[in-house]
Amino acid sequence: MPAVNRGKQPSLAQLRAFAAVAEHLHFRDAAAAIGMSQPALSGAVSALEEALGVQLLERTTRKVLLSPAGERLAVRAKAVLDEVEALLEEADAVKAPFTGALRLGVIPTVAPYLLPAVLTLVHEKYPDLDLQVHEEQTSSLLEGLAAGRLDLLLLAVPLGVPGITELPLFDEDFVLVTPLDHWLGGREGIPREALRELNLLLLDEGHCLRDQALDICREAGRDDAPVTTTAAGLSTLVQLVAGGLGVTLLPRTAVRVETSRSSQLLTGYFADPAPSRRVAFAMRSGAARAAEYEELARALREALRSLPVRVL
Numbered sequence: 001m002p003a004v005n006r007g008k009q010p011s012l013a014q015l016r017a018f019a020a021v022a023e024h025l026h027f028r029d030a031a032a033a034i035g036m037s038q039p040a041l042s043g044a045v046s047a048l049e050e051a052l053g054v055q056l057l058e059r060t061t062r063k064v065l066l067s068p069a070g071e072r073l074a075v076r077a078k079a080v081l082d083e084v085e086a087l088l089e090e091a092d093a094v095k096a097p098f099t100g101a102l103r104l105g106v107i108p109t110v111a112p113y114l115l116p117a118v119l120t121l122v123h124e125k126y127p128d129l130d131l132q133v134h135e136e137q138t139s140s141l142l143e144g145l146a147a148g149r150l151d152l153l154l155l156a157v158p159l160g161v162p163g164i165t166e167l168p169l170f171d172e173d174f175v176l177v178t179p180l181d182h183w184l185g186g187r188e189g190i191p192r193e194a195l196r197e198l199n200l201l202l203l204d205e206g207h208c209l210r211d212q213a214l215d216i217c218r219e220a221g222r223d224d225a226p227v228t229t230t231a232a233g234l235s236t237l238v239q240l241v242a243g244g245l246g247v248t249l250l251p252r253t254a255v256r257v258e259t260s261r262s263s264q265l266l267t268g269y270f271a272d273p274a275p276s277r278r279v280a281f282a283m284r285s286g287a288a289r290a291a292e293y294e295e296l297a298r299a300l301r302e303a304l305r306s307l308p309v310r311v312l
Contacts, residue, residue, distance in 0.1 A: 017044035022074035170309040176268040185266030199246035
């Protein structure tokens with residue numbers, strides 16, 4: 001069958017411009033998203049329409065809409081761009097390992113306590129690796145990993161998300177942080193059942209640590225959600241405890257950093273088996289740099305042995 005002469009072939013720049021407009025439905029926002037001037041973006045989309053011979057957009061004075069053809073071809077354009085990104089990632093992977101950019105996403109309840117060890121490890125062992133750190137909540141990190149915006153995540157597991165492979169690093173216990181005059185302050189062997197009666201302060205919704213704390217309360221036989229006061233971060237949460245508003249749960253890696261800021265705090269330790277969480281790397285299943293990520297996980301496990309965790 002003879003080849004069909006379709007004239008001009010669309011360029012990647014034109015496809016990127018169209019995909020951005022299809023996502024944002026706004027020329028200014030789309031141009032900002034891909035770092036292109038608005039006139040250049042508009043010209044690229046017009047050139048793509050000319051090359052394809054179809055109208056992709058319906059332009060009005062107030063908004064931009066996808067035409068029926070644009071709706072169908074936007075899906076194809078994104079698929080092409082995703083494949084090009086995969087090709088570039090594969091090309092990077094065949095180069096020397098631990099070089100180039102590594103976009104690491106970290107949750108806020110891990111970042112301040114583990115990043116010093118991660119950064120030291122990368123600096124000393126992988127000096128040619130361009131580590132780029134993004135601190136976000138779990139849902140945003142998972143979206144970033146799926147979209148290719150992030151390469152590797154450092155967060156609490158299990159995630160239970162298809163297409164993601166977890167590389168467990170360690171387990172760590174939770175401890176109870178109380179004001180000085182609290183009856184459980186400084187105690188050891190605290191039964192989980194004690195959580196049924198406590199005024200427990202939690203992080204805001206969206207933090208996985210909040211969900212873990214609620215799970216621990218449910219396991220202890222507490223059915224209500226103890227939400228009277230919340231905080232955006234662990235530092236604020238601990239200061240609320242120091243002020244006498246209640247108690248909270250902290251992962252062991254956070255205790256030294258957070259409790260050192262106030263002399264009005266005590267820590268209590270649960271009876272075995274203490275409530276705990278598991279922290280891991282997470283990557284896309286079949287990632288081109290999977291062998292590097294696995295090696296990085298092995299090296300980080302060794303680097304973390306001095307912390308109050310159970311390395312896996």
